[in-house]
Amino acid sequence: MIVEPAPAKINLALHVRARRADGYHTLETLFAFVADGDVLHLDPSGAPGLRITGPFAAGLSPDDPGNLVLCAEAAFRSQVAPVAPGAWLLDKRLPVASGIGGGSADAAAALRALARAHGVARDDPRLFAIAAALGSDVPACLLGRPALGRGRGERLDLLPPLPPLAVLLVNPLVPVSTAAVFARWDGVDRGALAHGAPLAVAIGGRNDLEPPARALAPAIDDVLALLAAQQGVLLARMSGSGATCFALFDHADDRASAARAVVASQPGWWCLETTLAAQPHVP
Ligand SMILES: C[C@](O)(CO)[C@H](O)COP(=O)(O)OP(=O)(O)OC[C@H]1O[C@@H](n2ccc(N)nc2=O)[C@H](O)[C@@H]1O
Numbered sequence: 681m682i683v684e685p686a687p688a689k690i691n692l693a694l695h696v697r698a699r700r701a702d703g704y705h706t707l708e709t710l711f712a713f714v715a716d717g718d719v720l721h722l723d724p725s726g727a728p729g730l731r732i733t734g735p736f737a738a739g740l741s742p743d744d745p746g747n748l749v750l751c752a753e754a755a756f757r758s759q760v761a762p763v764a765p766g767a768w769l770l771d772k773r774l775p776v777a778s779g780i781g782g783g784s785a786d787a788a789a790a791l792r793a794l795a796r797a798h799g800v801a802r803d804d805p806r807l808f809a810i811a812a813a814l815g816s817d818v819p820a821c822l823l824g825r826p827a828l829g830r831g832r833g834e835r836l837d838l839l840p841p842l843p844p845l846a847v848l849l850v851n852p853l854v855p856v857s858t859a860a861v862f863a864r865w866d867g868v869d870r871g872a873l874a875h876g877a878p879l880a881v882a883i884g885g886r887n888d889l890e891p892p893a894r895a896l897a898p899a900i901d902d903v904l905a906l907l908a909a910q911q912g913v914l915l916a917r918m919s920g921s922g923a924t925c926f927a928l929f930d931h932a933d934d935r936a937s938a939a940r941a942v943v944a945s946q947p948g949w950w951c952l953e954t955t956l957a958a959q960p961h962v963p
Protein backbone atom coordinates (compact mmCIF):
# COMPACT_ATOMS: atom_id res chain seq x y z
CA MET A 681 0.00 0.00 0.00
CA ILE A 682 1.34 3.42 -0.97
CA VAL A 683 0.30 6.40 1.15
CA GLU A 684 0.67 9.88 -0.33
CA PRO A 685 -0.17 13.10 1.47
CA ALA A 686 -2.09 15.67 -0.59
CA PRO A 687 -1.39 18.87 1.34
CA ALA A 688 -3.49 21.98 0.90
CA LYS A 689 -1.92 24.80 -1.08
CA ILE A 690 -2.33 28.43 -0.22
CA ASN A 691 -1.72 31.39 -2.48
CA LEU A 692 0.20 33.76 -0.21
CA ALA A 693 -0.34 36.38 -2.91
CA LEU A 694 -2.13 36.18 -6.25
CA HIS A 695 -1.83 38.96 -8.81
CA VAL A 696 -4.02 38.64 -11.88
CA ARG A 697 -2.29 40.43 -14.72
CA ALA A 698 -4.34 39.82 -17.88
CA ARG A 699 -7.20 37.93 -19.45
CA ARG A 700 -5.99 35.55 -22.16
CA ALA A 701 -7.65 34.69 -25.45
CA ASP A 702 -8.02 31.03 -24.35
CA GLY A 703 -10.24 31.97 -21.38
CA TYR A 704 -7.46 31.64 -18.78
CA HIS A 705 -5.73 34.49 -16.95
CA THR A 706 -2.06 35.33 -16.65
CA LEU A 707 -1.06 35.21 -12.98
CA GLU A 708 1.80 35.82 -10.62
CA THR A 709 1.31 33.86 -7.47
CA LEU A 710 3.28 32.71 -4.44
CA PHE A 711 2.37 29.09 -3.82
CA ALA A 712 2.94 27.66 -0.35
CA PHE A 713 1.85 24.39 1.24
CA VAL A 714 0.72 23.46 4.70
CA ALA A 715 1.40 20.32 6.68
CA ASP A 716 -2.17 18.97 6.45
CA GLY A 717 -4.55 17.97 3.72
CA ASP A 718 -6.16 14.98 2.05
CA VAL A 719 -4.45 11.59 2.19
CA LEU A 720 -4.44 9.22 -0.78
CA HIS A 721 -3.81 5.47 -0.59
CA LEU A 722 -2.98 3.28 -3.60
CA ASP A 723 -2.95 -0.50 -3.69
CA PRO A 724 -1.52 -1.11 -7.18
CA SER A 725 -2.74 -4.73 -7.24
CA GLY A 726 -6.12 -4.23 -5.54
CA ALA A 727 -9.58 -4.19 -7.14
CA PRO A 728 -9.62 -1.13 -9.44
CA GLY A 729 -11.67 1.87 -8.40
CA LEU A 730 -11.94 4.79 -5.99
CA ARG A 731 -13.36 4.83 -2.47
CA ILE A 732 -13.73 8.14 -0.64
CA THR A 733 -13.85 8.55 3.13
CA GLY A 734 -13.37 11.49 5.47
CA PRO A 735 -15.30 14.57 6.57
CA PHE A 736 -15.80 15.92 3.03
CA ALA A 737 -16.42 12.61 1.23
CA ALA A 738 -20.09 13.49 0.72
CA GLY A 739 -19.13 16.35 -1.62
CA LEU A 740 -17.78 13.95 -4.25
CA SER A 741 -19.12 10.89 -6.03
CA PRO A 742 -16.64 7.98 -6.07
CA ASP A 743 -18.19 6.77 -9.34
CA ASP A 744 -17.46 10.05 -11.12
CA PRO A 745 -14.78 9.33 -13.75
CA GLY A 746 -14.03 13.09 -13.61
CA ASN A 747 -12.52 12.75 -10.14
CA LEU A 748 -9.03 14.15 -10.56
CA VAL A 749 -7.48 11.01 -9.00
CA LEU A 750 -8.95 8.84 -11.76
CA CYS A 751 -8.13 11.46 -14.42
CA ALA A 752 -4.51 11.44 -13.24
CA GLU A 753 -4.41 7.64 -13.36
CA ALA A 754 -5.90 7.56 -16.89
CA ALA A 755 -3.34 10.09 -18.10
CA PHE A 756 -0.47 8.17 -16.46
CA ARG A 757 -1.61 4.93 -18.11
CA SER A 758 -1.83 6.50 -21.56
CA GLN A 759 1.22 8.76 -21.41
CA VAL A 760 3.73 7.07 -19.10
CA ALA A 761 3.11 3.32 -18.74
CA PRO A 762 0.10 1.06 -19.49
CA VAL A 763 -0.09 -0.21 -15.90
CA ALA A 764 -3.11 -1.98 -14.46
CA PRO A 765 -5.58 0.42 -12.77
CA GLY A 766 -5.20 0.38 -9.01
CA ALA A 767 -7.39 0.47 -5.89
CA TRP A 768 -7.55 4.04 -4.56
CA LEU A 769 -8.75 5.28 -1.20
CA LEU A 770 -9.07 9.05 -0.81
CA ASP A 771 -9.41 10.44 2.70
CA LYS A 772 -11.11 13.76 1.86
CA ARG A 773 -10.24 16.15 4.69
CA LEU A 774 -10.27 19.41 2.69
CA PRO A 775 -13.50 21.16 1.74
CA VAL A 776 -14.32 20.87 -1.96
CA ALA A 777 -14.11 23.93 -4.26
CA SER A 778 -12.56 26.02 -1.54
CA GLY A 779 -9.46 27.70 -3.00
CA ILE A 780 -6.91 25.47 -1.31
CA GLY A 781 -6.56 23.14 -4.26
CA GLY A 782 -7.92 19.93 -2.76
CA GLY A 783 -8.64 18.35 -6.13
CA SER A 784 -5.32 19.55 -7.53
CA ALA A 785 -3.48 18.15 -4.49
CA ASP A 786 -5.24 14.80 -4.97
CA ALA A 787 -4.28 14.69 -8.66
CA ALA A 788 -0.65 15.48 -7.81
CA ALA A 789 -0.63 12.86 -5.03
CA ALA A 790 -2.02 10.30 -7.47
CA LEU A 791 0.82 11.02 -9.91
CA ARG A 792 3.40 10.74 -7.12
CA ALA A 793 1.85 7.47 -5.92
CA LEU A 794 1.85 6.00 -9.43
CA ALA A 795 5.43 7.11 -9.98
CA ARG A 796 6.48 5.41 -6.74
CA ALA A 797 4.53 2.24 -7.52
CA HIS A 798 5.91 1.89 -11.02
CA GLY A 799 9.51 3.10 -10.68
CA VAL A 800 9.15 6.47 -12.41
CA ALA A 801 11.24 9.40 -11.13
CA ARG A 802 9.20 11.99 -9.24
CA ASP A 803 10.68 14.76 -11.39
CA ASP A 804 9.93 13.00 -14.70
CA PRO A 805 8.85 15.77 -17.10
CA ARG A 806 5.94 13.62 -18.33
CA LEU A 807 4.37 13.91 -14.88
CA PHE A 808 4.53 17.72 -15.08
CA ALA A 809 3.02 17.67 -18.59
CA ILE A 810 0.12 15.53 -17.29
CA ALA A 811 -0.24 17.82 -14.29
CA ALA A 812 -0.48 20.97 -16.42
CA ALA A 813 -3.19 19.34 -18.56
CA LEU A 814 -5.19 18.37 -15.45
CA GLY A 815 -5.37 21.89 -14.00
CA SER A 816 -3.49 25.13 -13.45
CA ASP A 817 -2.68 24.31 -9.81
CA VAL A 818 -1.64 20.68 -10.34
CA PRO A 819 2.02 21.33 -11.37
CA ALA A 820 2.56 23.41 -8.21
CA CYS A 821 0.98 20.65 -6.12
CA LEU A 822 3.22 18.08 -7.82
CA LEU A 823 6.25 20.16 -6.90
CA GLY A 824 4.83 20.53 -3.40
CA ARG A 825 7.29 23.23 -2.38
CA PRO A 826 7.03 27.01 -2.14
CA ALA A 827 7.17 28.40 -5.66
CA LEU A 828 6.50 31.48 -7.74
CA GLY A 829 3.87 30.59 -10.32
CA ARG A 830 3.46 32.42 -13.62
CA GLY A 831 1.60 31.85 -16.86
CA ARG A 832 -1.74 30.35 -15.81
CA GLY A 833 0.07 29.05 -12.73
CA GLU A 834 2.00 26.21 -14.37
CA ARG A 835 5.33 28.02 -14.94
CA LEU A 836 7.14 27.50 -11.65
CA ASP A 837 10.29 28.79 -10.02
CA LEU A 838 11.26 27.41 -6.63
CA LEU A 839 11.39 29.90 -3.79
CA PRO A 840 13.76 29.76 -0.84
CA PRO A 841 12.25 27.85 2.11
CA LEU A 842 9.64 29.76 4.10
CA PRO A 843 9.73 29.97 7.88
CA PRO A 844 7.56 27.27 9.53
CA LEU A 845 4.89 29.81 10.46
CA ALA A 846 1.68 28.85 12.23
CA VAL A 847 -1.30 28.91 9.86
CA LEU A 848 -5.03 29.03 10.51
CA LEU A 849 -7.32 28.11 7.60
CA VAL A 850 -10.96 29.15 7.82
CA ASN A 851 -13.75 28.44 5.35
CA PRO A 852 -17.37 29.55 5.79
CA LEU A 853 -18.43 26.37 3.92
CA VAL A 854 -19.72 28.24 0.93
CA PRO A 855 -18.39 26.53 -2.23
CA VAL A 856 -17.05 28.97 -4.80
CA SER A 857 -16.54 28.19 -8.50
CA THR A 858 -13.05 29.16 -9.69
CA ALA A 859 -14.30 29.92 -13.21
CA ALA A 860 -17.09 32.17 -11.85
CA VAL A 861 -14.63 34.16 -9.73
CA PHE A 862 -12.20 34.72 -12.62
CA ALA A 863 -15.13 35.72 -14.83
CA ARG A 864 -15.96 38.56 -12.40
CA TRP A 865 -12.40 39.93 -12.27
CA ASP A 866 -12.61 43.57 -13.39
CA GLY A 867 -9.78 43.37 -15.95
CA VAL A 868 -7.59 45.96 -14.19
CA ASP A 869 -3.89 45.01 -13.96
CA ARG A 870 -2.81 46.24 -10.52
CA GLY A 871 0.84 45.38 -11.04
CA ALA A 872 3.48 42.73 -10.55
CA LEU A 873 4.66 41.02 -7.40
CA ALA A 874 7.66 42.75 -5.86
CA HIS A 875 11.08 41.11 -5.70
CA GLY A 876 12.65 40.05 -2.42
CA ALA A 877 12.15 37.72 0.49
CA PRO A 878 8.99 35.67 -0.17
CA LEU A 879 7.25 36.49 3.09
CA ALA A 880 7.81 40.23 2.66
CA VAL A 881 6.67 40.02 -0.95
CA ALA A 882 3.54 38.14 0.17
CA ILE A 883 2.71 40.67 2.88
CA GLY A 884 3.18 43.53 0.40
CA GLY A 885 1.09 41.75 -2.22
CA ARG A 886 -2.61 41.11 -2.86
CA ASN A 887 -5.12 38.52 -3.87
CA ASP A 888 -6.82 40.14 -6.86
CA LEU A 889 -9.57 37.49 -6.74
CA GLU A 890 -10.78 38.71 -3.35
CA PRO A 891 -13.17 41.41 -4.65
CA PRO A 892 -14.94 39.13 -7.18
CA ALA A 893 -15.06 36.23 -4.71
CA ARG A 894 -16.45 38.48 -1.95
CA ALA A 895 -19.17 39.64 -4.33
CA LEU A 896 -20.16 36.01 -4.95
CA ALA A 897 -19.75 34.86 -1.34
CA PRO A 898 -20.15 37.77 1.13
CA ALA A 899 -19.30 35.45 4.04
CA ILE A 900 -15.66 35.90 2.96
CA ASP A 901 -15.88 39.48 4.33
CA ASP A 902 -16.78 38.09 7.74
CA VAL A 903 -13.95 35.54 7.66
CA LEU A 904 -11.34 38.16 6.72
CA ALA A 905 -12.59 40.65 9.30
CA LEU A 906 -12.47 38.04 12.05
CA LEU A 907 -8.98 36.83 11.10
CA ALA A 908 -7.55 40.34 10.73
CA ALA A 909 -8.77 41.22 14.24
CA GLN A 910 -6.81 38.42 15.93
CA GLN A 911 -3.72 39.05 18.01
CA GLY A 912 -0.36 38.25 16.40
CA VAL A 913 -1.58 38.01 12.79
CA LEU A 914 1.19 38.64 10.26
CA LEU A 915 -1.10 38.32 7.25
CA ALA A 916 -4.79 37.49 6.74
CA ARG A 917 -5.90 36.90 3.16
CA MET A 918 -8.11 34.77 0.93
CA SER A 919 -6.44 31.82 -0.87
CA GLY A 920 -6.94 31.16 -4.57
CA SER A 921 -10.48 31.81 -5.71
CA GLY A 922 -11.83 31.36 -2.16
CA ALA A 923 -13.68 30.99 -0.03
CA THR A 924 -10.94 29.68 2.31
CA CYS A 925 -8.91 32.41 4.00
CA PHE A 926 -5.67 31.99 5.88
CA ALA A 927 -3.95 33.79 8.70
CA LEU A 928 -0.21 33.52 9.39
CA PHE A 929 1.21 33.79 12.89
CA ASP A 930 4.69 33.68 14.39
CA HIS A 931 3.39 31.91 17.48
CA ALA A 932 1.28 28.77 17.79
CA ASP A 933 -0.47 30.10 20.89
CA ASP A 934 -1.78 33.11 18.92
CA ARG A 935 -3.05 30.67 16.27
CA ALA A 936 -4.76 28.62 18.99
CA SER A 937 -6.43 31.73 20.46
CA ALA A 938 -7.58 32.76 16.98
CA ALA A 939 -8.99 29.28 16.33
CA ARG A 940 -10.92 29.44 19.61
CA ALA A 941 -12.31 32.84 18.66
CA VAL A 942 -13.43 31.57 15.25
CA VAL A 943 -15.12 28.47 16.69
CA ALA A 944 -16.83 30.54 19.40
CA SER A 945 -18.16 33.09 16.94
CA GLN A 946 -18.94 30.77 13.98
CA PRO A 947 -19.25 27.13 15.08
CA GLY A 948 -20.42 26.10 11.58
CA TRP A 949 -17.27 27.22 9.82
CA TRP A 950 -14.40 24.89 8.91
CA CYS A 951 -11.23 25.77 10.77
CA LEU A 952 -7.83 24.02 10.58
CA GLU A 953 -4.74 24.75 12.69
CA THR A 954 -1.65 23.87 10.69
CA THR A 955 1.81 25.16 9.72
CA LEU A 956 3.65 26.18 6.58
CA ALA A 957 5.55 23.17 5.28
CA ALA A 958 8.66 23.04 3.15
CA GLN A 959 7.91 19.48 1.99
CA PRO A 960 4.83 17.26 1.98
CA HIS A 961 4.97 14.83 4.89
CA VAL A 962 3.26 11.51 5.55
CA PRO A 963 0.89 11.95 8.49
C1 LIG B 1 -7.15 30.36 -8.46
C2 LIG B 1 -6.03 29.34 -8.46
O1 LIG B 1 -6.33 28.30 -7.54
C3 LIG B 1 -4.75 30.02 -7.97
O2 LIG B 1 -3.72 29.10 -7.67
C4 LIG B 1 -5.81 28.73 -9.82
O3 LIG B 1 -5.54 29.75 -10.75
C5 LIG B 1 -6.97 27.87 -10.28
O4 LIG B 1 -6.43 26.62 -10.57
P1 LIG B 1 -7.36 25.36 -10.93
O5 LIG B 1 -8.46 25.23 -9.96
O6 LIG B 1 -6.40 24.21 -11.13
O7 LIG B 1 -7.98 25.86 -12.28
P2 LIG B 1 -8.26 25.12 -13.66
O8 LIG B 1 -8.96 23.83 -13.40
O9 LIG B 1 -7.03 25.12 -14.50
O10 LIG B 1 -9.28 26.15 -14.30
C6 LIG B 1 -10.60 26.32 -13.87
C7 LIG B 1 -11.13 27.61 -14.47
O11 LIG B 1 -10.57 28.72 -13.80
C8 LIG B 1 -10.26 29.76 -14.71
N1 LIG B 1 -8.82 30.04 -14.67
C9 LIG B 1 -7.95 29.20 -14.04
C10 LIG B 1 -6.61 29.50 -13.97
C11 LIG B 1 -6.15 30.68 -14.60
N2 LIG B 1 -4.86 31.03 -14.58
N3 LIG B 1 -7.03 31.49 -15.22
C12 LIG B 1 -8.36 31.20 -15.26
O12 LIG B 1 -9.14 31.96 -15.81
C13 LIG B 1 -10.74 29.30 -16.07
O13 LIG B 1 -12.04 29.77 -16.23
C14 LIG B 1 -10.75 27.80 -15.93
O14 LIG B 1 -11.69 27.20 -16.79
Ligand SMILES: Nc1ncnc2c1ncn2[C@@H]1O[C@H](COP(=O)(O)OP(=O)(O)OP(=O)(O)O)[C@@H](O)[C@H]1O
Pocket residue numbers: 740746747748749775776777778779780781782783784786787817856858920921922
Ligand atom coordinates in the same frame (compact mmCIF):
# COMPACT_ATOMS: atom_id res chain seq x y z
N1 LIG C 1 -10.46 14.62 -5.86
C1 LIG C 1 -11.17 15.75 -5.95
N2 LIG C 1 -11.29 16.57 -4.87
C2 LIG C 1 -11.98 17.73 -4.95
N3 LIG C 1 -12.61 18.15 -6.03
C3 LIG C 1 -12.52 17.39 -7.14
C4 LIG C 1 -11.80 16.17 -7.13
N4 LIG C 1 -11.90 15.64 -8.36
C5 LIG C 1 -12.64 16.48 -9.09
N5 LIG C 1 -13.03 17.53 -8.38
C6 LIG C 1 -13.83 18.69 -8.86
O1 LIG C 1 -12.99 19.84 -8.92
C7 LIG C 1 -13.69 21.02 -8.51
C8 LIG C 1 -12.72 21.95 -7.78
O2 LIG C 1 -12.38 21.33 -6.57
P1 LIG C 1 -11.15 21.77 -5.66
O3 LIG C 1 -11.48 21.29 -4.29
O4 LIG C 1 -9.87 21.34 -6.26
O5 LIG C 1 -11.28 23.35 -5.77
P2 LIG C 1 -10.40 24.50 -5.22
O6 LIG C 1 -9.99 24.20 -3.82
O7 LIG C 1 -11.15 25.76 -5.47
O8 LIG C 1 -9.14 24.44 -6.13
P3 LIG C 1 -8.23 25.61 -6.66
O9 LIG C 1 -7.71 26.33 -5.45
O10 LIG C 1 -7.18 24.77 -7.36
O11 LIG C 1 -9.08 26.45 -7.56
C9 LIG C 1 -14.85 20.53 -7.62
O12 LIG C 1 -16.01 21.22 -7.95
C10 LIG C 1 -14.97 19.04 -7.90
O13 LIG C 1 -16.18 18.71 -8.54
